[in-house]
Amino acid sequence: MNADRRMFLAATKADRRTFLKLGIAATASAALAPFPAYGQGANPRVVIIGGGFGGASCARALRQADPRIAVTLVEPNATFTACPFSNEVIVGLRELSAQQFTYDRVVADGITVARTTATAVDGPGRSVTLADGGRLPFDRLVLSPGIDFRWGAIPGYDEAASAVMPHAWRAGDQTLLLRRQLEAMPDGGLVVISAPANPFRCPPGPYERASLIAYYLKAKKPHSKLLVLDAKDAFSKQRLFQAAWAELYPGLLEWVPLSKGGNVTSVDPATKTLVTDFGRHQAAVANVIPPQKAGRIAEAAGVADRSGWCPIDPVTFESKLVPGIHVIGDAAIAGAMPKSAFAANSQAKTCAAAVATLLAGGTPSSPKLINTCYSLVAPDYGISVAGVYVPSGGQLADVPNSGGVSPSDAPRPTRAAEATLAAAWFRTITGEVFG
Amino acid sequence: MRTIVAAALGLASIAAALPALAEPPAGAVSCSGCHPASARVTSPVPRLAGYDRAAMVKALSDFRSGARPGTVMDRIAKGFTDAEIQAIAAWYAAQK
Numbered sequence: 001m002n003a004d005r006r007m008f009l010a011a012t013k014a015d016r017r018t019f020l021k022l023g024i025a026a027t028a029s030a031a032l033a034p035f036p037a038y039g040q041g042a043n044p045r046v047v048i049i050g051g052g053f054g055g056a057s058c059a060r061a062l063r064q065a066d067p068r069i070a071v072t073l074v075e076p077n078a079t080f081t082a083c084p085f086s087n088e089v090i091v092g093l094r095e096l097s098a099q100q101f102t103y104d105r106v107v108a109d110g111i112t113v114a115r116t117t118a119t120a121v122d123g124p125g126r127s128v129t130l131a132d133g134g135r136l137p138f139d140r141l142v143l144s145p146g147i148d149f150r151w152g153a154i155p156g157y158d159e160a161a162s163a164v165m166p167h168a169w170r171a172g173d174q175t176l177l178l179r180r181q182l183e184a185m186p187d188g189g190l191v192v193i194s195a196p197a198n199p200f201r202c203p204p205g206p207y208e209r210a211s212l213i214a215y216y217l218k219a220k221k222p223h224s225k226l227l228v229l230d231a232k233d234a235f236s237k238q239r240l241f242q243a244a245w246a247e248l249y250p251g252l253l254e255w256v257p258l259s260k261g262g263n264v265t266s267v268d269p270a271t272k273t274l275v276t277d278f279g280r281h282q283a284a285v286a287n288v289i290p291p292q293k294a295g296r297i298a299e300a301a302g303v304a305d306r307s308g309w310c311p312i313d314p315v316t317f318e319s320k321l322v323p324g325i326h327v328i329g330d331a332a333i334a335g336a337m338p339k340s341a342f343a344a345n346s347q348a349k350t351c352a353a354a355v356a357t358l359l360a361g362g363t364p365s366s367p368k369l370i371n372t373c374y375s376l377v378a379p380d381y382g383i384s385v386a387g388v389y390v391p392s393g394g395q396l397a398d399v400p401n402s403g404g405v406s407p408s409d410a411p412r413p414t415r416a417a418e419a420t421l422a423a424a425w426f427r428t429i430t431g432e433v434f435g
Numbered sequence: 436m437r438t439i440v441a442a443a444l445g446l447a448s449i450a451a452a453l454p455a456l457a458e459p460p461a462g463a464v465s466c467s468g469c470h471p472a473s474a475r476v477t478s479p480v481p482r483l484a485g486y487d488r489a490a491m492v493k494a495l496s497d498f499r500s501g502a503r504p505g506t507v508m509d510r511i512a513k514g515f516t517d518a519e520i521q522a523i524a525a526w527y528a529a530q531k
Binding site: 061342345346349350353357364365366367368369370372384386387388390399401402403404406414417418420421424425427428429431432435 | 458459461462464465466467468469470471472473475476477478479480506507510511512513514515519
């Protein structure tokens with residue numbers, strides 16, 4: 001009998017009173033209950049690290065799938081700040097507070113939120129070490145750590161440089177810093193965005209950002225110029241973006257692909273200069289979106305491979321490197337699925353169903369997953385990409401002849417409708433995850 | 436007590452004998468990314484809980500065939516088979 005099945009057998013014995021008692025204790029004590037309190041307890045234990053779109057979704061879906069599972073969510077921040085729509089914050093169309101959510105409803109579901117950082121994971125020993133030295137034993141662990149930056153991958157671009165040349169690729173202070181820099185820039189300034197090679201969080205994100213900054217410059221500082229230096233030759237929804245740029249921002253926004261000298265080889269924060277093989281660009285405002293990797297706990301847990309990302313089984317999202325640990329969201333190598341909030345949420349709910357089934361001794365059935373990503377090229381001009389994915393050959397692959405981008409010849413009312421749907425999507429997904 | 440239960444059922448049949456967890460049909464949990472599960476959310480996108488089963492089958496089939504125009508549902512419906520559409524419609528129809 002494996003450990004999961006043993007835990008489940010024990011769980012079925014728990015009467016309602018025991019369950020309630022455990023639930024209340026867990027909620028009150030922020031997960032720092034000593035090992036034995038859970039060790040021989042009645043409930044299978046799942047620990048989730050990371051309280052973003054992936055982790056918080058997974059925690060709630062697990063409780064919904066099987067209330068007998070004791071779920072602990074490890075997240076150091078009291079407030080979550082969402083990245084989708086943060087490009088609107090950068091250009092003053094939205095306030096950062098509209099991006100922020102608390103964990104009150106997550107806690108109300110009976111989930112223990114441990115407001116601390118996980119520093120180590122013992123996969124074989126099935127326990128997580130916390131920053132305060134506490135330990136959390138688990139029967140299954142879900143990592144949803146998002147991204148970390150590869151500081152130094154672009155020579156000159158380290159964490160200190162990001163205080164001068166913001167990345168704004170994790171929403172919060174960096175978002176506001178980039179906004180203040182744009183607001184302070186005189187008309188006629190050069191804004192430079194540096195976009196990384198694949199894979200990275202939010203593939204259409206740099207181009208939505210470029211679009212909305214161009215929208216801002218056109219309205220407020222029309223003599224300015226925006227340069228996008230790209231480390232690749234193709235990007236998400238490219239034809240739609242470029243057609244919209246030609247229509248809305250002619251002469252204002254220039255995209256420089258890899259083959260035309262777009263790759264940034266170093267930066268100098270002192271002068272806000274970006275260096276490429278083809279030249280130097282001194283910016284008034286420089287937004288450097290650096291190369292990325294899975295959040296650092298993934299490496300500590302041994303679930304990241306040499307690429308810096310985490311290979312997973314496409315049915316259960318269990319790590320291909322360490323059994324008992326599942327990885328979802330941006331950190332995972334999810335084949336054709338992009339690193340998006342929608343994908344993280346879809347993966348989280350799929351993973352939760354698989355984990356509940358595994359804890360009950362069952363075999364998870366093969367899932368299908370969906371992604372939809374909206375981008376705004378102007379506040380009333382939305383475009384989208386959608387996809388349906390299925391496990392195939394050990395990866396998540398596109399279902400043939402499904403998905404794709406918005407039609408290239410759609411009339412403006414369709415673009416406006418997609419902008420409306422984008423805003424509705426944000427309300428819906430944040431409502432599900434945090435509301 | 437635990438020993439007695441385990442012995443009575445026999446190890447091989449334990450999982451089958453326990454209350455089954457009904458796994459959602461393939462694809463179903465992804466819908467609530469856009470279709471609000473919460474009554475507190477305002478959206479032009481319809482809620483799916485309690486949605487009429489036949490109407491959902493028709494909507495998805497028509498999105499898939501192109502008989503009904505969509506913004507993203509035409510693209511998404513093409514990723515699902517008849518059997519999957521039936522299962523998803525039945526699952527949502529059974530929800531309150």
